[in-house]
Amino acid sequence: xxxxxxxxxxxxxxxxxxxxxxxxxxxxxxxxxxxxxxxxxxxxxxxxxxxxxxxxxxxxxxxxxxxxxxxxxxxxxxxxxxxxxxxxxxxxxxxxxxxxxxxxxxxxxxxxxxxxxxxxxxxxxxxxxxxxxxxxxxxxxxxxxxxxxxxxxxxxxxxxxxxxxxxxxxxxxxxxxxxxxxxxxxxxxx
Amino acid sequence: xxxxxxxxxxxxxxxxxxxxxxxxxxxxxxxxxxxxxxxxxxxxxxxxxxxxxxxxxxxxxxxxxxxxxxxxxxxxxxxxxxxxxxxxxxxxxxxxxxxxxxxxxxxxxxxxxxxxxxxxxxxxxxxxxxxxxxxxxxxxxxxxxxxxxxxxxxxxxxxxxxxxxxxxxxxxxxxxxxxxxxxxxxxxxxxxxxxxxxxxxxxxxxxxxxxxxxxxxxxxxxxxxxxxxxxxxxxxxxxxxxxxxxxxxxxxxxxxxxxxxxxxxxxxxxxxxxxxxxxxxxxxxxxxxxxxxxxxxxxxxxxxxxxxxxxxxxxxxxxxxxxxxxxxxxxxxxxxxxxxxxxxxxxxxxxxxxxxxxxxxxxxxxxxxxxxxxxxxxxxxxxxxxxxxxxxxxxxxxxxxxxxxxxxxxxxxxxxxxxxxxxxxxxxxxxxxxxxxxxxxxxxxxxxxxxxxxxxxxxxxxxxxxxxxxxxxxxxx
Numbered sequence: 001x002x003x004x005x006x007x008x009x010x011x012x013x014x015x016x017x018x019x020x021x022x023x024x025x026x027x028x029x030x031x032x033x034x035x036x037x038x039x040x041x042x043x044x045x046x047x048x049x050x051x052x053x054x055x056x057x058x059x060x061x062x063x064x065x066x067x068x069x070x071x072x073x074x075x076x077x078x079x080x081x082x083x084x085x086x087x088x089x090x091x092x093x094x095x096x097x098x099x100x101x102x103x104x105x106x107x108x109x110x111x112x113x114x115x116x117x118x119x120x121x122x123x124x125x126x127x128x129x130x131x132x133x134x135x136x137x138x139x140x141x142x143x144x145x146x147x148x149x150x151x152x153x154x155x156x157x158x159x160x161x162x163x164x165x166x167x168x169x170x171x172x173x174x175x176x177x178x179x180x181x182x183x184x185x186x187x188x189x190x
Numbered sequence: 191x192x193x194x195x196x197x198x199x200x201x202x203x204x205x206x207x208x209x210x211x212x213x214x215x216x217x218x219x220x221x222x223x224x225x226x227x228x229x230x231x232x233x234x235x236x237x238x239x240x241x242x243x244x245x246x247x248x249x250x251x252x253x254x255x256x257x258x259x260x261x262x263x264x265x266x267x268x269x270x271x272x273x274x275x276x277x278x279x280x281x282x283x284x285x286x287x288x289x290x291x292x293x294x295x296x297x298x299x300x301x302x303x304x305x306x307x308x309x310x311x312x313x314x315x316x317x318x319x320x321x322x323x324x325x326x327x328x329x330x331x332x333x334x335x336x337x338x339x340x341x342x343x344x345x346x347x348x349x350x351x352x353x354x355x356x357x358x359x360x361x362x363x364x365x366x367x368x369x370x371x372x373x374x375x376x377x378x379x380x381x382x383x384x385x386x387x388x389x390x391x392x393x394x395x396x397x398x399x400x401x402x403x404x405x406x407x408x409x410x411x412x413x414x415x416x417x418x419x420x421x422x423x424x425x426x427x428x429x430x431x432x433x434x435x436x437x438x439x440x441x442x443x444x445x446x447x448x449x450x451x452x453x454x455x456x457x458x459x460x461x462x463x464x465x466x467x468x469x470x471x472x473x474x475x476x477x478x479x480x481x482x483x484x485x486x487x488x489x490x491x492x493x494x495x496x497x498x499x500x501x502x503x504x505x506x507x508x509x510x511x512x513x514x515x516x517x518x519x520x521x522x523x524x525x526x527x528x529x530x531x532x533x534x535x536x537x538x539x540x541x542x543x544x545x546x547x548x549x550x551x552x553x554x555x556x557x558x559x560x561x562x563x564x565x566x567x568x569x570x571x572x573x574x575x576x577x578x579x580x581x582x583x584x585x586x587x588x589x590x591x592x593x594x595x596x597x598x599x600x601x602x603x604x605x606x607x608x609x610x611x612x613x614x615x616x617x618x619x620x621x622x623x624x625x626x627x628x629x630x631x632x633x634x635x636x637x638x639x640x641x642x643x644x645x646x647x648x649x650x651x652x653x654x655x656x657x658x659x660x661x662x663x664x665x666x667x
Binding site: 030058 | 198200201203204205209213214217218221222225226
């Protein structure tokens with residue numbers, strides 16, 4: 001299962017904070033904790049809204065961070081760290097599907113599977129269900145854009161690097177998606 | 191971590207909703223602890239792997255070994271099991287929705303002979319076709335005529351043909367490997383023919399069978415395969431004993447045998463693996479069934495036969511019979527065949543003159559030392575090589591070489607020429623430790639002062655290597 005993860009070296013827009021965290025972790029593995037704490041929730045959410053259950057999301061998250069820790073000594077700041085991280089995440093998802101696990105469309109994710117303390121947040125639960133109903137009208141690729149933008153909290157440049165698309169094209173795609181979501185959201189509320 | 195505000199209320203709403211999902215606290219803490227507890231890799235000279243696939247397998251094994259601590263061995267085992275499966279008659283197959291199969295055997299008949307395509311599997315790595323013949327004609331004496339269908343190709347829908355990349359023929363049974371099919375292609379035509387039809391063979395010379403492919407048929411079951419971290423080496427796996435014929439230049443104790451995959455069959459196991467070594471002058475280290483034994487934990491011999499399902503240099507695969515063996519099992523190797531190219535140039539020269547002629551010969555008597563072995567170039571003669579099939583004759587040189595007992599083959603190449611020459615070579619092992627190497631030159635014999643060197647050597651090394659392994663499903667003492 002060879003995995004070649006390479007990024008466009010002509011990148012000058014990446015967050016300096018990540019570069020510093022990476023360098024610190026490379027010099028002292030204990031410093032990996034800071035990088036981990038920054039990205040854990042985002043990676044987990046990305047997987048959760050992709051696979052639809054806590055257990056698989058945890059497994060995939062574990063594999064990603066183990067891989068990152070393993071490869072970090074060889075990582076060179078030639079691209080966004082976030083893009084490298086989510087390229088690894090994307091590869092893990094590809095493996096996941098190869099093993100026969102079916103993609104759970106967002107509309108099938110049961111809000112009841114969320115941690116118990118969130119169930120008390122009834123407003124959020126209703127809105128989650130509402131959002132999921134709206135998102136089901138998007139294609140899987142469009143759902144991926146939403147996940148990378150809002151679950152993983154990536155910038156348009158970072159998303160472009162992961163998906164090998166120009167930043168402008170990503171921005172326009174997401175903007176159009178949001179327009180559609182907005183009108184459906186408003187129609188739902190009427 | 192504070193989430194960043196977005197430009198519009200809708201974006202913030204979407205973000206708020208997605209932020210209702212967070213990793214569990216205990217999961218977060220335990221994962222970090224497990225990551226930081228990982229040991230770093232040990233330093234030292236790297237083993238020389240053959241091919242990118244084996245290196246990738248090594249990385250996968252390392253990552254998965256680490257992940258065992260976090261997600262538990264059985265979840266990872268379950269994941270490992272389903273990536274690759276084993277299909278008897280075909281070999282290892284990717285267990286994925288994208289793998290295509292033949293729905294049921296296909297039979298093509300000509301003149302009373304049947305070509306039966308038993309199974310086809312096409313995944314992202316290769317396309318494998320298994321077929322056999324029935325009804326091949328016999329000679330009046332009752333002997334089966336050797337109709338050798340050694341010309342195998344597939345023709346894609348766009349008309350392009352592909353040659354085999356692996357597999358082979360054995361009697362009337364064939365298992366042929368081709369490159370993976372292009373994306374979207376779900377059919378091809380199998381073309382089977384004889385390269386040199388034997389006059390005694392009365393069977394049809396050429397066959398063409400259309401092969402439609404689809405998803406896995408219900409009657410097909412892939413056997414579970416274990417690889418990477420699921421194959422558990424015991425402490426004894428590192429017990430590598432020095433070879434009897436080891437030399438300081440070639441410490442044969444550097445060779446190790448790695449079990450890559452174990453397929454669990456109905457009546458036994460199929461194992462595949464490869465050899466690794468440190469000597470940079472070696473290109474291949476092969477082992478053959480007669481040099482191998484398999485024992486269980488009680489010292490019982492496990493019957494096995496060569497399986498031929500792995501198509502790489504220095505790889506091996508064996509099908510073990512029976513499943514009630516007490517683990518761990520031990521693969522023992524008593525000798526290996528090494529192909530090596532000496533880094534240090536060992537050459538010899540002579541003056542062949544302007545017009546070398548048949549019958550001419552030159553006494554060389556030059557001893558070459560390479561990879562700890564001595565080869566003596568005794569004589570060079572002008573000769574003619576004859577193509578057995580076409581009868582075409584090619585002028586060349588015959589090198590009379592004195593080789594050590596454990597050497598199988600030495601190949602020589604002209605090293606003094608600035609322009610590479612097209613050549614063909616053939617080797618004959620003569621009496622008393624002599625090898626006659628004939629090198630033919632279709633474009634004409636080289637002339638003048640000629641220099642040759644050792645291109646590569648194939649020789650045998652004796653030793654006592656072993657690797658011990660088990661999978662969780664095996665019986666343990």
